[in-house]
Amino acid sequence: MSHDVIILGAGPAGANAALAAAETGLKVALFDQQPEAGGQVWRAPLPGLALPASPEKAGGDALRARLAASSVDLRLGRTVWSVGAHFRLDALGPDGNETVEAPRLIAATGAHERVVPFPGWTLPGVIGLAAATVLLKSHGALPGQRVVVAGCGPLLAAVATGIVKMGGTVVAIVDLAGPGDWLRLLPALATQPRLLARGAGWALKLGGKRVPVHFRHGVRAALGADAVARVRLAPVDAQGAFTAGPEITLEADALTVGHGLVPGNELPRLFRTEQTFDRRRGGFVPVLDAFGRTSLDGLYACGDGAGLRGVLVAEAAGQLAGLACAHDAGALTAAAFAERTKAPAAAAAQARPFSDAMAGMMALRPAQVAAIPPETVVCRCEDVTRAEIEAAYDDGARDLNQMKQFTRCGMGPCQGRFCGDVAGEILAAKVGSREKVGTYTARPPLRPVPLADLMGSFDYGDIPIPRPAPL
Amino acid sequence: MSTTYDLAVIGGGVHGSTCALFAARGGMKVALIERGPLCREASGVNAGTLTMQMTRVALIPYALRAHAMWANASEWLGHDVGVVVCDGLSLAFTEQEEELLSFRAGKRREAGAPIELISGADALRVEPGISDKVRLAGYCKVDGYANAYLTGLAFRRALLGAGVDLMENTPASGIDREESGFAVKTATGVVRAKRVVLAGGVWIEPMLGWLGIDLPIKTLINQLVVTERVRPVMRTVVGIANGLLSLKQYPHGTVVIGGGWQGIGDRERGGVELMPDRIVGNVRLACHAIPELKDARVARAWAGLEAETADALPAAGPIPGIPDAYVCGSVHSGYTSGPYIARLLADRILGHEPALPLFPIDRLLNSGDAERGPQ
Ligand SMILES: Cc1cc2nc3c(=O)[nH]c(=O)nc-3n(C[C@H](O)[C@H](O)[C@H](O)COP(=O)(O)OP(=O)(O)OC[C@H]3O[C@@H](n4cnc5c(N)ncnc54)[C@H](O)[C@@H]3O)c2cc1C
Numbered sequence: 001m002s003h004d005v006i007i008l009g010a011g012p013a014g015a016n017a018a019l020a021a022a023e024t025g026l027k028v029a030l031f032d033q034q035p036e037a038g039g040q041v042w043r044a045p046l047p048g049l050a051l052p053a054s055p056e057k058a059g060g061d062a063l064r065a066r067l068a069a070s071s072v073d074l075r076l077g078r079t080v081w082s083v084g085a086h087f088r089l090d091a092l093g094p095d096g097n098e099t100v101e102a103p104r105l106i107a108a109t110g111a112h113e114r115v116v117p118f119p120g121w122t123l124p125g126v127i128g129l130a131a132a133t134v135l136l137k138s139h140g141a142l143p144g145q146r147v148v149v150a151g152c153g154p155l156l157a158a159v160a161t162g163i164v165k166m167g168g169t170v171v172a173i174v175d176l177a178g179p180g181d182w183l184r185l186l187p188a189l190a191t192q193p194r195l196l197a198r199g200a201g202w203a204l205k206l207g208g209k210r211v212p213v214h215f216r217h218g219v220r221a222a223l224g225a226d227a228v229a230r231v232r233l234a235p236v237d238a239q240g241a242f243t244a245g246p247e248i249t250l251e252a253d254a255l256t257v258g259h260g261l262v263p264g265n266e267l268p269r270l271f272r273t274e275q276t277f278d279r280r281r282g283g284f285v286p287v288l289d290a291f292g293r294t295s296l297d298g299l300y301a302c303g304d305g306a307g308l309r310g311v312l313v314a315e316a317a318g319q320l321a322g323l324a325c326a327h328d329a330g331a332l333t334a335a336a337f338a339e340r341t342k343a344p345a346a347a348a349a350q351a352r353p354f355s356d357a358m359a360g361m362m363a364l365r366p367a368q369v370a371a372i373p374p375e376t377v378v379c380r381c382e383d384v385t386r387a388e389i390e391a392a393y394d395d396g397a398r399d400l401n402q403m404k405q406f407t408r409c410g411m412g413p414c415q416g417r418f419c420g421d422v423a424g425e426i427l428a429a430k431v432g433s434r435e436k437v438g439t440y441t442a443r444p445p446l447r448p449v450p451l452a453d454l455m456g457s458f459d460y461g462d463i464p465i466p467r468p469a470p471l
Numbered sequence: 472m473s474t475t476y477d478l479a480v481i482g483g484g485v486h487g488s489t490c491a492l493f494a495a496r497g498g499m500k501v502a503l504i505e506r507g508p509l510c511r512e513a514s515g516v517n518a519g520t521l522t523m524q525m526t527r528v529a530l531i532p533y534a535l536r537a538h539a540m541w542a543n544a545s546e547w548l549g550h551d552v553g554v555v556v557c558d559g560l561s562l563a564f565t566e567q568e569e570e571l572l573s574f575r576a577g578k579r580r581e582a583g584a585p586i587e588l589i590s591g592a593d594a595l596r597v598e599p600g601i602s603d604k605v606r607l608a609g610y611c612k613v614d615g616y617a618n619a620y621l622t623g624l625a626f627r628r629a630l631l632g633a634g635v636d637l638m639e640n641t642p643a644s645g646i647d648r649e650e651s652g653f654a655v656k657t658a659t660g661v662v663r664a665k666r667v668v669l670a671g672g673v674w675i676e677p678m679l680g681w682l683g684i685d686l687p688i689k690t691l692i693n694q695l696v697v698t699e700r701v702r703p704v705m706r707t708v709v710g711i712a713n714g715l716l717s718l719k720q721y722p723h724g725t726v727v728i729g730g731g732w733q734g735i736g737d738r739e740r741g742g743v744e745l746m747p748d749r750i751v752g753n754v755r756l757a758c759h760a761i762p763e764l765k766d767a768r769v770a771r772a773w774a775g776l777e778a779e780t781a782d783a784l785p786a787a788g789p790i791p792g793i794p795d796a797y798v799c800g801s802v803h804s805g806y807t808s809g810p811y812i813a814r815l816l817a818d819r820i821l822g823h824e825p826a827l828p829l830f831p832i833d834r835l836l837n838s839g840d841a842e843r844g845p846q
Contacts, residue, residue: 405515405621411770444750451766
């Protein structure tokens with residue numbers, strides 16, 4: 001074995017897990033596809049790009065400095081394509097394929113964006129809220145000059161602020177929630193004064209610009225000939241269903257829209273560990289003990305990939321998982337483990353009301369899914385519409401994988417990461433529950449990899465060819 | 472509910488489904504008992520290649536007739552299963568492979584497969600996508616592929632249309648012999664039938680065990696790779712002399728790369744893990760054959776379970792000593808030949824003389840002599 005523990009994902013959860021495990025003397029390998037650690041929230045600007053200081057950049061820089069000073073074997077800019085049992089990981093990096101092995105593996109793969117489809121959502125100029133944050137943080141670029149920011153949850157304010165700061169115009173913020181929904185969260189928000197202050201900062205900056213906010217509204221359609229030119233809004237009820245009421249049409253050259261996040265739980269799914277459906281946590285999540293142990297010996301999960309809890313819980317959960325690895329590897333006594341886990345466990349508990357409140361705002365609203373028109377595309381890799389998913393049900397498909405075989409929904413290069421949650425909800429409305437419908441089977445590679453990189457250079461004669469089948 | 476079926480088929484892959492379909496069309500009252508959804512094991516995850524150049528010599532006559540069935544799937548199945556009939560090439564890159572290819576193609580041609588040997592230059596005219604390093608190729612016009620993942624949808628409609636009682640998500644757990652036939656135990660109750668067909672793919676070994684028959688079945692764990700959609704890079708089915716590559720591009724642009732490279736798994740857990748080195752080996756062969764393929768990205772890789780008897784020939788026929796009990800499966804390249812062989816068995820069950828001989832399992836039972844061919 002080349003390492004004691006392999007960690008996949010160098011965001012707040014994975015990086016903290018790596019640091020905690022390395023401090024106990026374990027040999028840690030930390031993998032991420034991005035060239036720098038930090039994950040989504042602490043994403044580093046692209047090399048050569050000097051962006052103004054921000055709390056995210058400061059948090060990220062501090063974390064990157066700690067990692068650089070640690071014994072963690074940093075494997076950044078690597079595309080992990082194969083993860084095998086006990087555990088072997090293969091990744092493509094600058095020098096071709098790399099293989100590492102360790103008896104323990106921590107999945108800290110974060111979350112990805114959910115967009116509940118509406119007519120026009122695949123038009124150029126429509127991008128996700130999370131994608132917009134990457135554009136702003138990493139590329140220092142604006143999604144457009146006149147941008148509508150729509151959807152739900154805290155990313156609305158973050159994206160709107162980012163756009164304003166960079167000199168763009170936010171035409172409007174369109175929030176599925178109402179002011180009352182946010183107000184009800186105040187007690188929970190107040191448990192995190194640091195974040196509340198930042199929230200107030202957003203409000204001030206936006207207030208100065210007089211950005212109109214349409215509470216309790218959703219996007220009915222994005223319109224335009226070959227790119228978005230207009231965005232049509234309609235009022236929604238508390239469940240996210242459209243209600244009768246005046247529609248509003250806004251002129252814009254970009255629409256950033258997102259309806260929360262979905263845990264990137266492919267790794268536990270690949271190993272078929274026990275999972276459970278938890279709407280508040282974003283969908284299917286691995287069943288974990290208090291320290292992030294999954295039902296498979298040696299496999300741990302933490303951070304948003306294990307269920308949405310936000311950055312503060314992710315840091316603490318990462319430390320707990322790293323310490324659990326150290327304990328299970330014999331590098332920490334039971335007493336030392338109990339002692340060292342106290343602080344992160346307390347931090348996680350303290351952050352919980354806030355993270356619950358935020359996760360609640362981003363949970364998928366079934367009524368919103370029910371409102372997707374039949375002819376609207378749900379799987380954009382394979383162009384599968386809602387009506388086609390329902391036709392598969394009529395043809396006898398009762399779980400997501402059967403529906404996938406009938407329609408190709410989820411068979412594209414994203415492996416259903418982006419449509420799986422909504423397609424599951426559509427099918428579940430017919431079948432009865434998300435549990436019955438299940439998840440797409442996770443398959444390697446975790447991300448698409450070019451054949452050219454995979455095969456490297458070789459001599460035909462050196463390919464180890466197995467014995468041919470009998471004649 | 473005390474219906475007694477004329478026939479209960481256990482296992483809803485391509486063998487069980489075809490057998491149930493033709494028995495029902497022949498007038499029998501049929502129950503099809505499937506553990507999961509229809510055709511989601513080997514018959515739904517296989518590479519869908521319908522080729523003579525990977526088929527065992529003894530099965531060529533069957534495979535040719537089965538190929539014609541697939542080409543006409545809309546007629547007898549009511550769905551085309553995405554079948555494309557096209558040319559097929561089996562390539563040789565070295566002198567040794569030339570020898571192997573000449574020998575193997577010759578044997579298959581003797582058995583009736585219309586395979587010609589052509590030069591590398593001629594092969595390039597048939598398939599402009601192949602590498603110019605090809606020295607010799609087996610060229611067969613009876614080739615093609617299906618979209619295996621549509622098999623379940625197609626059979627589901629056809630079986631319901633034929634009046635088969637389709638019991639999906641219903642694992643069978645044993646069989647009791649009764650005076651008037653068989654009682655199949657399932658999670659949701661007993662299904663009684665005058666006749667049974669065991670069509671459980673790699674699981675026919677435990678199924679036969681229910682009836683006291685010991686027939687060892689080897690489980691192969693075949694790996695497959697599919698690319699994302701790419702511009703056309705090939706138009707034929709391409710393999711290599713030793714059979715360890717199967718390659719074709721679907722009309723929607725994805726390329727499926729297979730050839731029987733083995734992953735990790737077993738009957739109990741399924742295909743649990745792919746071997747990265749073997750994915751790389753398989754991909755190298757593929758790109759060696761079709762160089763333009765290297766620009767594509769791998770979208771997905773998976774493994775499925777294929778059954779093999781000791782002599783790698785089918786287990787398809789009556790079960791010795793147990794009247795009215797039959798087994799159907801373990802057909803090499805069974806997606807290609809399965810429909811024809813299962814239909815022969817349905818003929819036999821319906822009391823007709825099968826047009827070609829079946830493959831009874833007597834040859835495989837209680838004797839060390841496992842090398843005999845079909846009876
Ligand atoms: C990856 C892969 C690629 C392949 N590529 C090709 C190819 O390109 N061309 C080709 O011709 N062949 C190919 N094959 C071979 C071909 O797929 C198989 O020979 C064929 O599909 C076998 O069909 P079957 O009906 O015997 O088995 P299966 O399709 O496995 O069906 C058996 C069924 O029995 C059910 N079952 C098991 N136990 C129970 C129980 N207790 N109760 C009820 N039901 C039960 C299972 O759920 C299953 O659905 C490939 C195979 C694999 C695995």
